[in-house]
Amino acid sequence: MFSKDQLIFAVLFFIVFVIGIAFAYRKDTGLHKIFYKGSYKILLGFIAFIGILFLIKIFFKR
Template structure:
């Protein structure tokens, strides 16, 4: 399906991409803590809302 060279390139690209993303995130960590304070609660509320919708759907299906 893929040649050996394409697979090697894909693996190396993935490793480089992850390293750059980690470096960038660590560099901006102070900004993230300042500007995105409380965003975890929004994520929890969103997941809870999706869960409630799933429960309602399963109850109404029966």
Template sequence: MFSQGQLGFAGFFFIVFVIAMIYAYRKDLKLHNLFYKGSYKILIAFVLFIGILFVIKVFFKR
């Protein structure tokens, strides 16, 4: 399906991309803490909302 060169490039690209994202996150960590404090609450609310929608779907399907 994919050649050895394509798989090698994909693996290399993924590793370099992850390293670059970690570097960029570490560099901006102080700004993240300043401007995005409490954003985990929004994530929890979003996941809870999706879960409630799933439960409603299962409940009314029966």
């Protein structure tokens, strides 16, 4: 399916990508605290909305 070299490239790319993302996130944590203060409320709202849709689906299925 994949050659040995392709798998090595994929693993190395994934490792470097994760390290790069972690470095960029650490660098921007100060900005995240300033500009994204109440973002957890939006996440909770989305989770509640999906939960309500799931409950409506169960309720009308019976």
